[in-house]
Amino acid sequence: MGILIATSGNAQTPGLNNTTFSLGGYAKMDAIYSRFYNGEVSDISPMRDFYFPGLIPVGQETLFEYTDFHVKESRFNFDLRSEVEGHKIRGFMEMDFMLSGVGNEKVSNSFNPRLRHFFFEYDNILVGQTWSTFMAVILPEGLDFIGVPEGMVFIRQPQIRLTLGSWQFALENPTTTVTSYQSITSRLRSSGGTPDLVIRKNLKGDWGTLSGSAIARTLSLVDTAGVKKREPGFGFSLGGKLFLGKKNDIRFMTTAGSGLGRYVGLNFVSSSVLCEQNDIHAIKTLNGYLALRHQWSQKLRSNVSVAGFFADHESTWTGSDVNKSVLSGSANLLYNPIPNVMFGIEWMHAVRELQSGEKGSFERIQISGKYSFKYSSK
Numbered sequence: 001m002g003i004l005i006a007t008s009g010n011a012q013t014p015g016l017n018n019t020t021f022s023l024g025g026y027a028k029m030d031a032i033y034s035r036f037y038n039g040e041v042s043d044i045s046p047m048r049d050f051y052f053p054g055l056i057p058v059g060q061e062t063l064f065e066y067t068d069f070h071v072k073e074s075r076f077n078f079d080l081r082s083e084v085e086g087h088k089i090r091g092f093m094e095m096d097f098m099l100s101g102v103g104n105e106k107v108s109n110s111f112n113p114r115l116r117h118f119f120f121e122y123d124n125i126l127v128g129q130t131w132s133t134f135m136a137v138i139l140p141e142g143l144d145f146i147g148v149p150e151g152m153v154f155i156r157q158p159q160i161r162l163t164l165g166s167w168q169f170a171l172e173n174p175t176t177t178v179t180s181y182q183s184i185t186s187r188l189r190s191s192g193g194t195p196d197l198v199i200r201k202n203l204k205g206d207w208g209t210l211s212g213s214a215i216a217r218t219l220s221l222v223d224t225a226g227v228k229k230r231e232p233g234f235g236f237s238l239g240g241k242l243f244l245g246k247k248n249d250i251r252f253m254t255t256a257g258s259g260l261g262r263y264v265g266l267n268f269v270s271s272s273v274l275c276e277q278n279d280i281h282a283i284k285t286l287n288g289y290l291a292l293r294h295q296w297s298q299k300l301r302s303n304v305s306v307a308g309f310f311a312d313h314e315s316t317w318t319g320s321d322v323n324k325s326v327l328s329g330s331a332n333l334l335y336n337p338i339p340n341v342m343f344g345i346e347w348m349h350a351v352r353e354l355q356s357g358e359k360g361s362f363e364r365i366q367i368s369g370k371y372s373f374k375y376s377s378k
Helices: 002-012
Strands: 016-036 064-070 075-084 087-096 114-122 125-131 156-164 167-172 176-179 186-189 196-205 208-222 228-244 248-258 272-274 280-282 284-295 300-312 323-338 341-354 359-376
Parallel strands (some): 176 272
Antiparallel strands (some): 167 196, 176 186, 208 228
């Protein structure tokens, strides 16, 4: 691969120099024991692989227990950097095997790869798919795939981003999620709305990191009569990591807005709802998380986190079976016997509540092993 890159670059791209590349990722296996106190979870549900707040069963008073082993979180990435005629160029791609549409556990566990990131950078301009600029990429250290999804802005999508020092400006994918009138059915609508506009400020110092962002959206759909409906949406988010001495830190994020939908809580609620006149109305939300990381020794550390999500619905439009809130807590113990190899155990508990007041809860113990790797041509 290195020979191919060097040959094609030198032969076909005039002015190309200082080209480097790296291959990285990690191999990870998760052993998960789950107890669902209010209903059954299907074998193909994402909830069997990682914590997905909107999929906690609600209503029944029946206990279901599951034990699952999988390696779907394992991933690999390729990072290429070079200079062309004095301009810095970067291409990045990353894939894993989560949420695979093909594969099962009958014989071979052959799951398809899934695209995570695929973008290029031209000096200070990014074009492609990666983390939303609205998201401060600061997660609690844990074994679950996300850990505190209800407390975060968590989304990857196509975008055009301009970085000017500590400021970032982006135009991003404007897809709207809409809940039908008096229903729990959420639909995706791409109806020619304007791109989502995001502005973000990043700060960094000896004290840690801090990111503040704002988003402005136009929620839109075309109804059955061909009439376009529009509704403004907006949001503000603040996230950071603050050092506590040399080894410990506090990580947090809080987000509030109207019409955020798929940007927060893994689309725990839609960005909007249809009323009886077939107009759309934005749904207000508030969510956040707080996590403490403590280093016990050079090889042993632990993390404790709490998270929550709250939605303000107009129940006459949404009905009583839509999601209203979810709360979770988790704690783990992580051990690195040698650099790049980690073993850990994690406990998690969460409670989901509907607009009607019905609740569902689950509890999970997860044991994982992970080997991180990276090769660079430098």
